[in-house]
Amino acid sequence: MDLGTFERLLGPEGQELLAEVAERAGIESDLALGTRLRRTHDNDLVAAAVTQNHLRGQAATKLGADAAHLYFTHDALEQATRSRVAAHRATRLAEAGATAVVDLGCGIGADLVAMARAGLRVRGIEQDPVRAAIARANLAALGLPGTVECADATAVTIDSEETAFVDPARRTGRGRVFGTDGLQPPWPWVVELLQGRAVAKVMPGLAHTDVPGGVEAEWVSDGGDLVECCLWGRAFARTRRRATLLPSGASLAHADEPPVIGAVGAWLYEPDDAVIRAGVVAELAGLLGGWLPDPHIAWVSADHGEVTPLARRFRVVDELPFREKQLKAALRARRIGTLTVKKRGVQVVPEELIKRLKLDGPNTATVVLTRVAGDGRAFLVEASATAR
Ligand SMILES: C[S@@+](CC[C@H](N)C(=O)[O-])C[C@H]1O[C@@H](n2cnc3c(N)ncnc32)[C@H](O)[C@@H]1O
Numbered sequence: 001m002d003l004g005t006f007e008r009l010l011g012p013e014g015q016e017l018l019a020e021v022a023e024r025a026g027i028e029s030d031l032a033l034g035t036r037l038r039r040t041h042d043n044d045l046v047a048a049a050v051t052q053n054h055l056r057g058q059a060a061t062k063l064g065a066d067a068a069h070l071y072f073t074h075d076a077l078e079q080a081t082r083s084r085v086a087a088h089r090a091t092r093l094a095e096a097g098a099t100a101v102v103d104l105g106c107g108i109g110a111d112l113v114a115m116a117r118a119g120l121r122v123r124g125i126e127q128d129p130v131r132a133a134i135a136r137a138n139l140a141a142l143g144l145p146g147t148v149e150c151a152d153a154t155a156v157t158i159d160s161e162e163t164a165f166v167d168p169a170r171r172t173g174r175g176r177v178f179g180t181d182g183l184q185p186p187w188p189w190v191v192e193l194l195q196g197r198a199v200a201k202v203m204p205g206l207a208h209t210d211v212p213g214g215v216e217a218e219w220v221s222d223g224g225d226l227v228e229c230c231l232w233g234r235a236f237a238r239t240r241r242r243a244t245l246l247p248s249g250a251s252l253a254h255a256d257e258p259p260v261i262g263a264v265g266a267w268l269y270e271p272d273d274a275v276i277r278a279g280v281v282a283e284l285a286g287l288l289g290g291w292l293p294d295p296h297i298a299w300v301s302a303d304h305g306e307v308t309p310l311a312r313r314f315r316v317v318d319e320l321p322f323r324e325k326q327l328k329a330a331l332r333a334r335r336i337g338t339l340t341v342k343k344r345g346v347q348v349v350p351e352e353l354i355k356r357l358k359l360d361g362p363n364t365a366t367v368v369l370t371r372v373a374g375d376g377r378a379f380l381v382e383a384s385a386t387a388r
Contacts, residue, residue, distance in 0.1 A: 073134070080110035085227055102165070125149050214234045215232065262293065
């Protein structure tokens with residue numbers, strides 16, 4: 001979709017078309033609807049309306065009810081922040097005293113919308129003219145104040161009262177980037193920004209060694225999916241690393257305490273990926289009054305089973321033999337036919353192991369395969385209710 005087509009989509013003819021497509025989609029096929037509408041409207045405009053309608057449907061999982069009012073491109077929707085995650089960031093910014101934000105590479109404006117909603121004065125900068133126009137239209141569609149400029153973010157002057165936010169693109173012409181090298185705007189520029197009043201959203205795979213000095217790295221998961229690492233610049237940093245879980249908002253900060261090590265007790269906790277990535281498993285153990293069976297493996301054990309959004313908990317029913325032949329005999333003796341294998345720190349491919357075990361009993365079970373002080377261990381466990 002080019003800029004001219006998008007502008008026409010925002011006009012009376014485009015809006016009428018969009019409404020008609022939304023109403024008729026699912027009743028008429030795309031082909032029939034497109035063919036009929038092209039008799040009275042321009043091809044590009046019809047294609048844009050049909051595409052927008054599809055993208056609005058896809059966007060609902062990420063952006064909820066807002067999606068039905070917003071505009072997207074396919075790629076920019078993929079890059080957009082989930083609304084729950086954007087709202088969390090915006091709230092923390094407002095609570096930390098930010099009043100105005102310049103979003104340096106705002107895409108279609110998912111973060112911009114959340115920040116405007118949190119009461120921040122927002123200014124979006126976007127180098128792509130279509131995305132800039134979409135971000136502007138999206139603020140307007142939700143009745144939110146704010147401005148959007150089409151410009152190179154690295155050349156923009158940041159006002160003294162503005163906090164900078166940047167969510168660099170992780171895609172290049174050659175595909176998705178996993179390291180900091182291919183980010184746009186570039187990583188060294190982001191690092192420089194973070195020395196002051198700035199916040200950056202980066203990939204959750206960011207290495208701890210890549211977190212710039214004085215900056216807080218917050219690993220965020222949403223509904224159990226690890227979605228991002230948010231870097232809070234010097235002006236906002238409260239700890240070195242933290243895990244935050246949405247929707248509960250539970251947050252656990254790095255405390256730099258040595259882990260307590262102990263034998264597997266009555267309960268095993270499997271930390272959320274944000275807790276693991278943030279390296280706060282020992283802090284989770286402390287919070288639960290528990291310990292780590294092995295200092296290098298992300299299991300927490302405790303005598304009590306507390307419900308927490310930070311981890312899935314399993315009641316330890318029994319210890320089983322780790323060796324495959326004996327394990328098979330133990331499972332058969334319990335007439336287990338359906339097995340779930342949770343493994344950490346051991347070289348086992350669960351699906352292949354389950355196939356080799358050839359179990360056929362009527363019972364269902366979960367087995368944890370792990371390593372404790374270098375030795376493989378197997379535990380029969382029962383999953384318990386988890387909080388989100
Ligand atoms: C990951 S997307 C931002 C998504 C946005 N936070 C959201 O939730 O909708 C990154 C955006 O930065 C833009 N961008 C990259 N380099 C830029 C630059 N130097 N100046 C302005 N925009 C830039 C890209 O065009 C892209 O739209």
